[in-house]
Amino acid sequence: MQITFKLFAGLSDRLPVDARRSNALLVEIPDGSNLAQLIDAWALPPRMVHLVLVNGEYVAPAKRAERQLSAGDVVAIWPPIAGG
DSSP, rough: OEEEEOOOGGGGGGGGGGTTTTEEEEOOTTTBBBHHOOOOHHOOOGOOOOEEETTTTOOGGGGTTOOOOOTTTTEEOOOOOOOO
């Protein structure tokens, strides 16, 4: 199945070069995949996976292994951001 995968801030460097401008990439994942499997497949460091949204809804860290993905979902991930 196909989903839209978005990475922001420093995580966007993990996307292919042509996808970095939009921060988004259409990806094929196996049917029945969950959010934690997607994060693992992209080898995203756990400390860098802070804010995770699926279709605009926040998914807490404890719920990511339970959150099944469906065709057409939009997954967006931000690292921790500090500012001042």
